[in-house]
Amino acid sequence: MIQASPAKITIRALRVFHGQEESLRGISLDIPANQVLGIIGPSGAGKTTFLRALNRLNDLVPDMHAEGQILLDGKDIYHPACDVVALRKRVGMLFALPVALPMSIYENVVYGPRLSGVRKKTHLDEVVERSLKAAFLWDEVKDRLRMSGLRLSGGQQQRLCLARVLAMEELEVILLDEPCSGLDPISTSKIEDALTILKERYTIILVTNNTKQAARVADETAFFLMGDMVEYGLTEKIFTVPDDKRTNDYVTGRFG
Amino acid sequence: MKFNGENIAKYALMTVAFSAVASLLLIAVFIFKEGLPFMMKVGLKDFLFASDWDPLAGKFGIYPMIVASLWVTFGAMLIGAPLGIAGAIFLNEFAPPMMMKIIKPTIELLAGIPSVVFGFLGVMVLAPWIRATLGGPGLSVLAASIILGIMVLPTVLSISIDAIASVPNSYREGALALGATRWQSVYMVTIKAARSGIIASIILAMGRALGETMAVIMVAGNTVKVPHAVTDPVRTLTANIALEMANATGMAREALFATGIVLFMVIMVLNGIALSAIKGKARKK
Ligand SMILES: Nc1ncnc2c1ncn2[C@@H]1O[C@H](COP(=O)(O)OP(=O)(O)O)[C@@H](O)[C@H]1O
Ligand SMILES: [Mg+2]
Numbered sequence: 001m002i003q004a005s006p007a008k009i010t011i012r013a014l015r016v017f018h019g020q021e022e023s024l025r026g027i028s029l030d031i032p033a034n035q036v037l038g039i040i041g042p043s044g045a046g047k048t049t050f051l052r053a054l055n056r057l058n059d060l061v062p063d064m065h066a067e068g069q070i071l072l073d074g075k076d077i078y079h080p081a082c083d084v085v086a087l088r089k090r091v092g093m094l095f096a097l098p099v100a101l102p103m104s105i106y107e108n109v110v111y112g113p114r115l116s117g118v119r120k121k122t123h124l125d126e127v128v129e130r131s132l133k134a135a136f137l138w139d140e141v142k143d144r145l146r147m148s149g150l151r152l153s154g155g156q157q158q159r160l161c162l163a164r165v166l167a168m169e170e171l172e173v174i175l176l177d178e179p180c181s182g183l184d185p186i187s188t189s190k191i192e193d194a195l196t197i198l199k200e201r202y203t204i205i206l207v208t209n210n211t212k213q214a215a216r217v218a219d220e221t222a223f224f225l226m227g228d229m230v231e232y233g234l235t236e237k238i239f240t241v242p243d244d245k246r247t248n249d250y251v252t253g254r255f256g
Numbered sequence: 257m258k259f260n261g262e263n264i265a266k267y268a269l270m271t272v273a274f275s276a277v278a279s280l281l282l283i284a285v286f287i288f289k290e291g292l293p294f295m296m297k298v299g300l301k302d303f304l305f306a307s308d309w310d311p312l313a314g315k316f317g318i319y320p321m322i323v324a325s326l327w328v329t330f331g332a333m334l335i336g337a338p339l340g341i342a343g344a345i346f347l348n349e350f351a352p353p354m355m356m357k358i359i360k361p362t363i364e365l366l367a368g369i370p371s372v373v374f375g376f377l378g379v380m381v382l383a384p385w386i387r388a389t390l391g392g393p394g395l396s397v398l399a400a401s402i403i404l405g406i407m408v409l410p411t412v413l414s415i416s417i418d419a420i421a422s423v424p425n426s427y428r429e430g431a432l433a434l435g436a437t438r439w440q441s442v443y444m445v446t447i448k449a450a451r452s453g454i455i456a457s458i459i460l461a462m463g464r465a466l467g468e469t470m471a472v473i474m475v476a477g478n479t480v481k482v483p484h485a486v487t488d489p490v491r492t493l494t495a496n497i498a499l500e501m502a503n504a505t506g507m508a509r510e511a512l513f514a515t516g517i518v519l520f521m522v523i524m525v526l527n528g529i530a531l532s533a534i535k536g537k538a539r540k541k
Contacts (some may be wrong), residue, residue: 060429088433088434095426095430165434166436
C-alpha cells in the first residue's frame, strides 16, 4: 500500500540513549524517496533526537550513543567506514532556530559548495541564484547579496538556511526540525510551498509541532510519543481514521 | 534628608567612588602639567624624533626608546598572540573538557607570578642562551620579547577562551550539518564569530607588554640606541623612566614626565581600540 520502490532510508530497531535515559526505544521505519514524511508528537517525544541520528549530528553530544541500524540507499551510516562529512553533505538539515552564519548572504549560500572545493565564480553565482529561488528568497535579497546574513528577519534567515542546504550538490535528503516554529505566516507558507516542489528531487523529513502543517505538506506521517513511534501511515489516514487512540487524541488536540 | 543606615552606606560608597575617579584624574592632570610645558620648550619634533638622549648635555631625544618599545611590544605579540589564540582554540574546540579545567586556571596562575621573577629567569636562563647561540650581549630585544610574550599569555588566552566559548553552539552545528569538518567549522565560523573578542585580547595584551617595566629593565640591556637586530640591547620608554628618575632634576625630570605622556597616550589609544572592538561585537548581536 505504501511504496513499491526500495526505501531511501531504512531504519531498524533504532535506540538512542542520553546517558542512562532511553530517548528512542526501538524505531523501525522505511522512508521512501521523493516525498515528505511528517513527524509529529509532543515535545520530548524524541523527534529531534531521531532527526539528528540521521545525519549523525548526535555524535557531537557527549554521553550519547545509538544502537540499531540506519541504512541510506542500503548502506549503514553508522558503519565505521562511513565518511561522516560526506554523509552530512548528502543529508542536509534545517534547525528550529535559523542560524545564518556570521557572513554575507552570498557567502552563507556558497558555504557548502566552497567546502566541497568549488571555486569558479560563475558557477557559484549560478548556485546562489538557483538556491535562493528554490527557497523563495531570491526576490527579497537579490540586490543585497553582500549584506550580512544576520541582518535578515527570522523568516528570511530560515529561508537563507534552506537555500544554503539546497546549494549542496550532493544533497539527497533534507531534514527539517520544526523549521517554522518561530516564523511569520508568510515565510511559513513560502517554506511549505518550497517543500512541495523540492520533494520531486529530494527525500524530505519534516518534524513539526504544528499538526496542521503536517496535514498540509506531508505525504506520510509518523506520530512519536515518549521515544516510541506510535503510528505511521498515509497522512490522510493518520488525520482521519488513525488506528491508535493516542494518535487520535493528539491530532484532534485532546492531548496534554 | 535622613541619616539612616542606608543613606550613610550610599554616601560612603559615593565618596569612595569619587575619590577613586578623582585620584586617577589627578594623576593624569599632574603628568600633563609636568610634561606638557617641556614638550613645548624642546619641540615635539626634537623630543619624539631625535636620537640623542643625554639629559646632562640638554639632549632629550626619545626616538630610540620609542623604537625599542615598539620592537619589544611587537616581538612579544608575535610570540604571545599565536600561542595564546592557538591554545584557546585547542582548549575550546578539541581538548577534552577535563583539560580545560586544569589548564585554564594554571595559565591564569601565571598572571600572578611577579614580573621580577620572569625577569630573573630571563637574566639567568634566556640571556645566556641567546648569547651562546645567536651572539650579542644576550640581554636584548629578543630576550625582552620572549619574556613579555610569556607574560601576556594569560591575557590573550583567557580573553580568547571566553570569546570562543561564547560563540553559540548552533553556529558550529550549522557548519557541521553542512558537511564541514571540525577544523573547517573552527576556522570558517567559530573564529570569525569570535573575532572581535580575540582582537580585544591581543590589544589588551599589547597594552600590558608596552607598560611592563621591571622584567624589561632586567632583560632588555638598557642601551640607548636604535636597534638594528633582535640581538641588540635596547631601552624602552618605561625602562627609561624607571632608570633615570632617581637623579633627575629640572629639565630631565620634566622629560621623564613627558615620556610618561607618550606612554599614556599610546596605551589610551590601544585600550580605546580594544573597547570599540568589544562593543562592535555587542552591536552586531
Ligand atoms: N543533549 C541532551 N542531553 C540529555 N538528554 C537529552 C538531550 N537531548 C535530548 N535529550 C532527551 O531526549 C528526549 C527527547 O528529546 P528531543 O529529541 O529533543 O524531543 P523532541 O524534539 O520531540 O521535543 C527528551 O527526554 C530529552 O530530555
Ligand atoms: Mg525538538
